[in-house]
Amino acid sequence: MLYRRLGRSGLQLSALSFGAWVTFGQQVDRSAARDMLALAHDRGVNFFDNAETYNNGVAEQVMGDVLADLRFPRDSYCVSSKVFFGAVKNPLPTQRGLSRKHVIEACHQALQRLRLEHLDLYFCHRPDPDTPIEETVAAMDTLIRQGKVLYWGTSEWSAPQIEEAHHIAKQGHFYAPVMEQPQYNLLHRERVEREYAPLYRHFGMGTTIWSPLASGLLSGKYNDGVPDDSRLAQPGYEWLREAVIGKGDERIAKVRRLQPIADELGVSLAQLAIAWCLVNPNVSTVMLGASRSEQLAQNLDAVDVLPRLQGEVLVAIEKAIS
Template structure:
């Protein structure tokens, strides 16, 4: 979304170089994001993992499994995964693949951040132990909410101000969004004590989950990407006690004193 229309070619090139230089070798893209612009920029001949984004309720899962198997057998991709599928649907795809000698999915692409935990922490671990499904997670900063940039309203260039993303704005301005902003104040105190920024803490928090194989980042400026990459240095600081403190902040409702 960002690379397709929100930044210039020069900035995109600079950030791609910065990513590669720091060991990043996984890029998430799709034609639907920006009229194929993001794909053209990457000059892809094939992809490592192709995803079935959202299950098609009008198409039997067997057809999807066979189509993905064909894509892989034709050399257009090495693996396939699901995105926003339920555990039941993923298990059915796996079972169908085994029954008809097709290729099963290897991972689920799921939203995962401090305010969205259920699927990755409760549902997917069972599939991991049963069939080896991994997790490729996205939106570690909750569409920018965890950066703290929405604490004083909606900035003009933020994603929540874009056409088609009004749902982010509604979420921020709703009751739950207000509670999240209050929790961010306590999380900022934890980050300050660890000597890192709030985004770095949030990304490291996602990475520390051993069931998470990859965390997909989004950035619109090289400085922002460089800061996010710095989350790797925060990982060793996430002790059991720190994780427990963060969990306590996330699970508890803000007190009336904090709301004042």
């Protein structure tokens, strides 16, 4: 496994990490989750991502139970949670958002579900227009000083919002955000490559990117429709299906043009897409999702594809998606 620093921090994360999202507690039961976490850890993965809202907290419960069962040394892995959407259906105003109350109480609840004493990474899952950024920064600072969180960051915040958080932290002598968790893949690049560019230079921000396969689109499995056992076919995720493949045939056409490049390299399309994300030096880790151990094992092999993505290969990839 390859390891990269989380921005300018001293924390080194595996270049490929493993996240729960929709699958844990829904597509993935405890037995399958145990097998995949064991496989990932055995392959050198040291970062497992989660959030309060994933299956309304069930994903964290499943991960917590499995980690307790596997008994990995606690200093051999990192776990994250994210706060904003809440962990219950139809949350009350105090059960969601980035107010001091919810940020701190959600952290305590996540620790209980994950059966941990601290979170290694804690993300503000989205910006909160109803809460001043200084209130959120101060709440995160409190959690870090209490030892309940080691590093905090944002997810899908705009560059100006992140810059404001840094300025507030500097003025108040608070701990500043260390990382951002944005979507990044061959079909979704603008924010990571352009909007956030000043953040890497000025603040040393790291990124833990999600959806390297564009919710499976870049694996090629949706080229001929949506399989019944796929994430996009799950009840309640019609919005995701519309976002991923409901934009006409242009995105599918780009995926089809990438297939010959993967074939020429002798790798899967998914491995090509994942490895491409790692070409960007500002990507600290690429978070993988999986519902089967075989799928996870194949995608973890993408780290071996990275050295082959240079020169003419990268030019061909750019041409295919242009």
